[in-house]
Amino acid sequence: MFKKITIIGLGLMGGSLAAACRKKFPGARITGISRSHEALALAKKKKWVHEATREVLFGAHGADLIILCTPVDTFLPYLKEIDKVCAKGALVIDVGSVKASVLKQVNARDWKNFSFVGCHPMVGSHRRGIQAVNAELYENGLVLMTRDRKTCSRAFKTAKKFWSRFSSKILELTPETHDRLVGEVSHLPHAIAACLMRTVSVSALKVASTGFRDTTRIAAASSSIWQPIFTANRKVMLSAITRFEKNLRIFKKLLHSRDFRKLAFFLDQSRKKREAL
Numbered sequence: 609m610f611k612k613i614t615i616i617g618l619g620l621m622g623g624s625l626a627a628a629c630r631k632k633f634p635g636a637r638i639t640g641i642s643r644s645h646e647a648l649a650l651a652k653k654k655k656w657v658h659e660a661t662r663e664v665l666f667g668a669h670g671a672d673l674i675i676l677c678t679p680v681d682t683f684l685p686y687l688k689e690i691d692k693v694c695a696k697g698a699l700v701i702d703v704g705s706v707k708a709s710v711l712k713q714v715n716a717r718d719w720k721n722f723s724f725v726g727c728h729p730m731v732g733s734h735r736r737g738i739q740a741v742n743a744e745l746y747e748n749g750l751v752l753m754t755r756d757r758k759t760c761s762r763a764f765k766t767a768k769k770f771w772s773r774f775s776s777k778i779l780e781l782t783p784e785t786h787d788r789l790v791g792e793v794s795h796l797p798h799a800i801a802a803c804l805m806r807t808v809s810v811s812a813l814k815v816a817s818t819g820f821r822d823t824t825r826i827a828a829a830s831s832s833i834w835q836p837i838f839t840a841n842r843k844v845m846l847s848a849i850t851r852f853e854k855n856l857r858i859f860k861k862l863l864h865s866r867d868f869r870k871l872a873f874f875l876d877q878s879r880k881k882r883e884a885l
Contacts, residue, residue, distance in 0.1 A: 609769070610636045612695070614671040616664065616686055618642040618651050620733055620740045621703050622677030627656040627743035632773045641667040647738040656741070669693040673770070674722070676702040681836035684713050691719050698722040701767050703729055705790060706840040707754045707783035715758045723763035726783060727771065728752040728790065736830050746774040752790070754783045791844035796852060798834060799845065801827035 613629050613636045615622045626640050640657035641664055642648050648660035661667045664686060668674055672695040676683055683702065690700060700722045704710060707726045714724045731749035733740060751771045755764050771778055781789070805827045808816075838845055862871040 609633060610673045612637045612639065612671040613673045613675070614639045614641065614668045614694075615657075615675045615677055616641045616667070617677035618644065618647040618657075618660075618738055619677065620736050620742075620745070622675070623647065623651060623656060623738045623741035624743060624745040625675060625677060625703070626651060627654070627741055628746055628774065630656055631743065636673075639667045639671065642738075644738065650738050654741075656743075664689040665693050670695050672698045674698060674700045676700065676704065679833050679836045680704040680706050680710055680840055683710055687714065687717075687719070687722075687724070691721050694721050696721050699763050699766050699770075700724045701727045701770070703727060705794060705837050707786045709840040711754065711756055711758075711783045715756070723760040725759060725763050725767040726754040726786075727767060728754075728786065729771070729774075730790075730794075735828075736833075748775050748777065750777045750779065751775055752786055753778060753780050754786050755780065756783055787841050787844050791841050792848050795837060795841055795845055796848040798826050798829065799838065799849065800852065801825070 610633060613633060615626045615629070615638070618626065618640045622640070622642075626638055629636065629638050637659070638657045640648065640651045640660045641662065642651075642660070643662060645662075648662065651657045652660045659667070668690045670693070671690075674690050674694060676686060678686065680702075683704070687700065690698075694700075698721055701724070702710070704726070705728060707728065711724075711726055714726075729746055729749050729751045731745050733742075733745075751774070753764070753768060753771070768778060801824045805824050808820075859871075859874060862868075862874060
C-alpha cells in the first residue's frame with residue numbers, strides 16, 4: 609500500500625504508530641523523525657523503525673505517507689519541509705486533536721507534492737514519551753476523519769484505507785463538528801482535571817485514592833501538547849466552560865439551599881447519563 613511511511617514525532621502517539629506500522633505494513637520502509645536522541649535510539653533498537661533521524665528533509669524524502677504526531681502548532685513548518693522532498697502525490701495525515709484551524713492553515717497554501725487529510729484517532733494515555741510506546745494503542749480505537757470542500761477525495765479514501773488496518777470504527781466529520789464534539793468530551797475534561805489539581809490542597813493529596821487518581825489522570829499530560837490545543841480550540845472551549853460553570857452554580861445553589869431532594873435528582877441525572885455511555 610505504501611513504499612515509505614515517515615512518522616514525525618516519536619512520543620507515545622508517534623512511537624506507538626511506528627511500532628504498529630512495522631506489523632501492519634511489512635512491505636513499507638518506516639522512518640522516524642524526532643528531536644530526541646533517546647527516542648531515535650530506542651525506536652531503532654526496538655526495530656519500530658528502519659531508520660531514525662532528526663532531519664525532516666532526509667526522513668521525508670521520497671515518502672508516500674507522512675504522519676504528523678507532533679503538537680498542532682508545529683504542523684505548518686513541517687509541511688513546508690515535507691512538500692520539498694516527499695513523493696509526488698504523497699498523503700499527509702495527522703493525529704492531532706484540533707482540526708478547523710489546521711485545515712484553515714493547510715488550505716491557505718497550494719502544495720506541490722502532497723494532499724492533506726485531517727485525522728484524529730481517539731486513543732492515548734496520560735503517559736508520554738518513547739518509553740510509553742504501546743504497539744496495540746491504536747487497535748480498535750475510534751478514528752475521526754475530517755474533510756472540507758478542498759479535501760482530495762482520492763487522498764481521503766487512501767487515508768481511510770490506512771486507518772481501516774487498525775480499526776473498523778471510523779467516523780467522518782466536518783472539521784468544525786470535530787472540534788465542537790472533541791472539545792466537549794476531551795478538551796473540557798482536561799481543563800477541569802487541571803483546575804481540580806490546582807484546587808486540592810497538598811495535605812488532602814496524602815489521602816487521595818483511586819477515585820481522585822482516575823478523575824485527574826489526564827492532568828498529567830504535557831503542556832507542550834495541550835496548550836496549543838486549548839489555544840487552537842479557544843472558542844469551543846470558552847463555550848463549553850460556560851456551560852460547565854452553569855452546572856457547577858446549580859450544584860452549589862442546591863447545596864447551599866439544603867434542597868437535598870433536588871440535589872439527589874441532579875446526581876441521578878448524571879448517573880443515568882453516565883450509565884448509558
